[in-house]
Amino acid sequence: MRKFIIAPLFFLAFNSQAASITWKLTGEVETVGEPLSHVFSIGDSVEYIFTFDSLSPDTDANPVWGRYINAISSATITVGSYSATIENYGIEVINDSDWGQPEDLISYHTDSTETILDGADLLGSDNRIYRFAGLEGAFQDQDGTPNMLSSDSLPLDLQDINNLATRETFYVNWHAWLGGGSNLGNGISTTNIQLTDITPVPIPPAAWLFGSGLIGLISFARKFSATVD
Numbered sequence: 001m002r003k004f005i006i007a008p009l010f011f012l013a014f015n016s017q018a019a020s021i022t023w024k025l026t027g028e029v030e031t032v033g034e035p036l037s038h039v040f041s042i043g044d045s046v047e048y049i050f051t052f053d054s055l056s057p058d059t060d061a062n063p064v065w066g067r068y069i070n071a072i073s074s075a076t077i078t079v080g081s082y083s084a085t086i087e088n089y090g091i092e093v094i095n096d097s098d099w100g101q102p103e104d105l106i107s108y109h110t111d112s113t114e115t116i117l118d119g120a121d122l123l124g125s126d127n128r129i130y131r132f133a134g135l136e137g138a139f140q141d142q143d144g145t146p147n148m149l150s151s152d153s154l155p156l157d158l159q160d161i162n163n164l165a166t167r168e169t170f171y172v173n174w175h176a177w178l179g180g181g182s183n184l185g186n187g188i189s190t191t192n193i194q195l196t197d198i199t200p201v202p203i204p205p206a207a208w209l210f211g212s213g214l215i216g217l218i219s220f221a222r223k224f225s226a227t228v229d
Contacts, residue, residue, distance in 0.1 A: 019053050019054050019055040021051065021052060022049065022197070023198050024049045024195070024197040025047070025049075025170070025194065026045070026047050027045075027170065027193040027194065028042075028045055029079065030189045033187055036124060036125075036174065036186055036187070036188070040082070041080070044080035044188075045078075045079075046077075046079050046172070046188075048076075048077050048135065048170070050075035050086075050089070051073055051074050052071045052154070053073060054156060056068040056091075056154065058153075060152075064094060065093070065097065065152055066094075066151075067090070067092050068093070069111055070088040070112050072086070072088070072108070073087065077119075082120070084117070084118060085117075086115065087116040089108060089135075091106065092105070093149065094149075095151055095152045102144060103140060103142050104148040105138055105139070105140050105141075106155055107136075108138070109134070115134070118132070120132070128176035129177075130174035131174060132173075132174055133174055134172075134173055135170065135173070136170070136173065137169065137193075138170075139195075140168070142167055143166050148160055148164040158195055158198040161195055170189070170190040170193055171190070172190070173187040174187050
């Protein structure tokens with residue numbers, strides 16, 4: 001009986017790790033908001049690396065609209081020498097939605113009170129302090145016959161996105177507090193976006209040790225059973 005209890009535990013330990021995937025997007029700065037033009041320059045390199053859980057639940061009942069709150073567990077954004085991190089970020093997937101014309105859309109944005117943004121404040125040329133406000137971005141297939149997506153599930157196929165997206169739009173944002181509940185937004189837009197890497201997160205050494213121990217227990221159980229018989 002012990003053998004049949006241990007084997008599923010071994011499967012779960014490894015299967016839970018396989019759900020995490022890391023993507024890397026690269027590009028360059030296309031435009032810069034005037035107050036930050038002394039910090040960033042057109043042509044600066046941009047890199048966005050994030051890890052998401054491919055088994056995150058879809059919280060939207062619409063069959064063509066997938067909303068995955070906090071699917072991105074961690075992300076790092078680097079613009080030139082500036083770097084910031086994000087935890088608990090959202091992904092939306094819209095399969096063949098009709099907004100004037102058919103469109104497939106994958107977007108990344110803040111959608112939760114659990115989102116954590118961590119980046120150094122910037123002093124604008126207008127003498128305001130600008131605080132890192134995250135990244136808004138999207139891959140879109142807008143050619144009238146979108147086939148970048150086949151469902152509203154979280155996309156896993158890098159090639160379909162790279163080959164079939166007709167537009168990529170990404171902005172990195174900073175906000176200056178104006179008082180009275182309002183902010184002054186500023187930031188950069190990014191061009192020449194490429195999805196250059198997709199890598200399953202390696203299984204931690206502890207998980208390998210756990211699995212090895214379970215294999216040993218299974219072997220011991222078999223030998224013990226044979227001895228008893």
